[in-house]
Amino acid sequence: MITVGIVGANGYTGFELMRLLASHPEAKVITASSRSLAGQKIADTYPTLKGAYGDMVYSDVNLEEVAKCDVVFACLPHGQSADICGKLIDLGTKVIDLSADFRYDDLPLYEKTYKLTHPRPDLAEEAVYGLPEFNRAKIVGARLIGNPGCYVTASVLAIKPLVNAGLINPKTVIVDAKSGVSGAGRKADVAYNANEVSGSFKAYGVTTHRHTSEIEEKSGATVTFTPHLLPVKRGILATVYCDLTGKPEDVDKAYEVYNNEPFVHYLGSSLPEIKTVAGSNCCYIGAKYEEKTGRLIVVSCIDNLIKGASGQAIQNMNVMFGLPETMGLPLVGFHL
Amino acid sequence: MITVGIVGANGYTGFELMRLLASHPEAKVITASSRSLAGQKIADTYPTLKGAYGDMVYSDVNLEEVAKCDVVFACLPHGQSADICGKLIDLGTKVIDLSADFRYDDLPLYEKTYKLTHPRPDLAEEAVYGLPEFNRAKIVGARLIGNPGCYVTASVLAIKPLVNAGLINPKTVIVDAKSGVSGAGRKADVAYNANEVSGSFKAYGVTTHRHTSEIEEKSGATVTFTPHLLPVKRGILATVYCDLTGKPEDVDKAYEVYNNEPFVHYLGSSLPEIKTVAGSNCCYIGAKYEEKTGRLIVVSCIDNLIKGASGQAIQNMNVMFGLPETMGLPLVGFHL
């Protein structure tokens, strides 16, 4: 049994790790820390965890203790995470970091995007980007994973096969993305009050969202990225526009890279919806060509909390520890 | 043209007053104050008001200035409102108070319920309870109105005709009420974050909610009151249970008191829904008798922000100023 620690466990990605790991046959959460909620019962914040975790409390952050776990998931704010993950690595455990701190190959790009100086450039260099579909071999031996951003996962899984196949002009990519409100986290903020979100819809971070540079680095395309806030709890749908330079009939072939992937499904010209994926660790992709304009329109969907965060983190853990990649991860979504 | 001031205008009842009064033919909001947002454009908080109010800003609270209005709507917290309304009355204007401070006939009951000492018992004595369907004559000459609570409006309009007609045992009343989340106001609180509210439903304030004593005073019944939080923005549905002591066929007759009311509609054994009322100033009521148990089940619906707050306040203003009672108030709800 793999022993698991979670740092910053009180947020939604921490909850989702605890929910998913409660039915993982080979891993067990033994400590979940939260600075703000230390000493409080976890079930006071997430009552549904009572059935699986009983009266377990959030521990205070004690890195020596946490580092005794076989693996630690870090669910901390960008900027703060790098330092803590670094100390955990130094203490000898493996770390899967859900923040942006270890995602970038290009450190100056990270520092410009997040307006920070990285405290551990040595580990930023060593860290492996945790997108198993493209990086599986490196994840196997890794001790530090930079777990991809949610919008990035949906976007890169859609775009990269097309760029790799040379089928599109990579300077023409637009990602019009829509995310459920869990992407904004567990916040006491009027902007996310149910009255302000329910029944509405908006664009935000237009031309300035920080995931843009991560999408560009990982996909190889230049991207106009426009995120929107959906009045749903879970799920991302990205509608991608790009100029097709290759033949329309080669699009299906480009996506054959996913033929043996358990979690990525290409549907041809049938397009996925959020209910296709919400609740599962899957990404579904479909594509349509518009003859009039020569544009390809690709729709890609994930659950932002699962394949976009905690599920992908567990998938990385499975790969790191040599477990079956799908172990403990939902192949089927809620639909309802 | 009646000049209107709103104090504490930044909350949802203040917004709703501004929205409804924007199309009132004989009243005009000339000042809207907010201590926390003073100097800020109203449309920054409520962009939809831009079309009607342009770049109007929230003013700071200046009671001398506000008192120059023909009428002031006070949208302030219970306890703080009494003092400010008292000063406005002393300065010579008319006041419609949306807080609980001037609702009670029994001042000790108010003080016990709200755990406060009332600063203006003189005015508490003078104030008129603003439920026009039962208090119209007194409202006409009033200078100070205690505008009813939202749950109270839905409950009392359902129960009072039955108590008045002596048809039910007033010791057996249960009000199982469900309210939309706008009833909780415009709050930065994780408990009202869209992720926590959407898709869920809960009881709260069970056996302890403060509206209980107001329902009891105004209806003449002893009431078990259980409010619940609905994942909708607007609307209250109250399901009322009581032992029928009179004849089932007399129930319809008891509700004939509403035959000429523009805003209260009795549907017989057909039961209203929230979509029947949301967006309108109406209360719809239906009732079914259960022979097996001798119980009468009454369903009553209102829009908590309109008939349950700002719309009823405007209805009171219309009555106070001798305008047609329905002026500027929606008879029809959104349905969609």
Added chain:
Amino acid sequence: MITVGIVGANGYTGFELMRLLASHPEAKVITASSRSLAGQKIADTYPTLKGAYGDMVYSDVNLEEVAKCDVVFACLPHGQSADICGKLIDLGTKVIDLSADFRYDDLPLYEKTYKLTHPRPDLAEEAVYGLPEFNRAKIVGARLIGNPGCYVTASVLAIKPLVNAGLINPKTVIVDAKSGVSGAGRKADVAYNANEVSGSFKAYGVTTHRHTSEIEEKSGATVTFTPHLLPVKRGILATVYCDLTGKPEDVDKAYEVYNNEPFVHYLGSSLPEIKTVAGSNCCYIGAKYEEKTGRLIVVSCIDNLIKGASGQAIQNMNVMFGLPETMGLPLVGFHL
């Protein structure tokens, strides 16, 4: 008082006409027909109309009777509407047609798009496109109005000022649009069952939606149009992408055409949301320039049932009959 008839009144646009006209000071619905619900009380379908319309029933379609009204709103399916509107015109009344049948200047384009032969090319020629912001003068004298499509209204109000000012390359326009589910109408269809819609989101009609050709004809641009289904009831948000060929600082100037429009508001680089417009007859527009790609991103929002259908139809009626253009139409949305 203008007498109003509604044909095909049982759907959502018919409901919305009845709701809005209930508080119009100079117009009154005197007949509302529905083939499928003839003889049934309107309040059985839309209980909230009871307060304003009492026990009024849907009449059967009798064109001679309906034609006695000063104006008839036709809420009929595309293809069926042209014939009935034609007969009403022949009988001497004025008609505002909410279907697509009288919207197009280019009749073959209409016939190709809707796969129909138009039964009244004479009237298609005469009919005036009912977008008052661009066509006000012609609407004044018209007897037949083709009321614009919902997606088209949101898109054209955003695009046309840019095309007219020569600021963008009209071959590069992408409209990624998102609509509330009322746009699909009042249907008994599993695809619109609440379980299938709530919490989900999808693209539909990708590369094939019929509004594409109407957007292109009215805006002068070539458009990739991708509609999506939002889990909200009302509202459209269109995110428009295009290559800016003029100077970024001239964008604000292009939108000055709306400076005196009561219902269209340009917000500069501030972007509207659905809650800015839902419940009002307004269109709000904002725009941001992305230097990296030279693209302009424009966001445009309307309420699909109001400015996108029934409200705009009433706005056209006001213009046709010389009434103040804003009469009876909401400037302020629900927000909640």
Added chain:
Amino acid sequence: MITVGIVGANGYTGFELMRLLASHPEAKVITASSRSLAGQKIADTYPTLKGAYGDMVYSDVNLEEVAKCDVVFACLPHGQSADICGKLIDLGTKVIDLSADFRYDDLPLYEKTYKLTHPRPDLAEEAVYGLPEFNRAKIVGARLIGNPGCYVTASVLAIKPLVNAGLINPKTVIVDAKSGVSGAGRKADVAYNANEVSGSFKAYGVTTHRHTSEIEEKSGATVTFTPHLLPVKRGILATVYCDLTGKPEDVDKAYEVYNNEPFVHYLGSSLPEIKTVAGSNCCYIGAKYEEKTGRLIVVSCIDNLIKGASGQAIQNMNVMFGLPETMGLPLVGFHL
């Protein structure tokens, strides 16, 4: 590996069985039949099943074939189910029937409630009511299970311990229940169109709902039962009112019957919400005593599709086949 057949698999309970069983370690769905969708890909109706079931199609109903499975779940309409389940039993398989046909001890009560003549009184006599918390021993040896109704599960788990302990007057019970819209099934019906459900709330079946008699038979109380339709997809919350005749301090003791139950959790005076249970097979219960009236108010929550239908059916299967009772069943809900 237990082989599983599902009859009537196209509805929501059939879907939920397929979703849950996809990760059950000891059971596998080998045939899923649907008369209306026979021959169609299951993933066309429920795209999220593609990842686990690939291109599997709905089979036509062939009882001989289905009866080769170790166990069959019947998801058929009341009345039709008894006949088919009877034939399957005759063919030698075990059956878990999700309809009402085998739930009642009192056959005339069933026939009166459902207005039917039961085709297989022999099997109605033999069938075991599948509420494991009260019937575990009998389920072990059973070949035919009547799986409880959703409202009944939530209600009986709340009421029965109180009745058994003699703490309440069983003639005073009111169940004010609220259910998500998945309880109504997968229907093409305007009443369940997203536009009609979202943002609304209503009571239905007041004094006449068929679950009333099942609640009464299984709890031993006389019950006023009022179901309501919540604008959520999953979950039931039942607010139960009854006159306490015993001591308030004995209430907690009465619920100690659940101390070792994995799926039923008693929270004392803390009250559960729908988000506590949605997505899990758990029932959470809390209770508050009101001194003023002597009433006990109990709140009980389940996921209607899981503990209220398909999850409980799998729990019954686990018990029948001697597997660990929690195998393959979620202890933790979605929360989000």
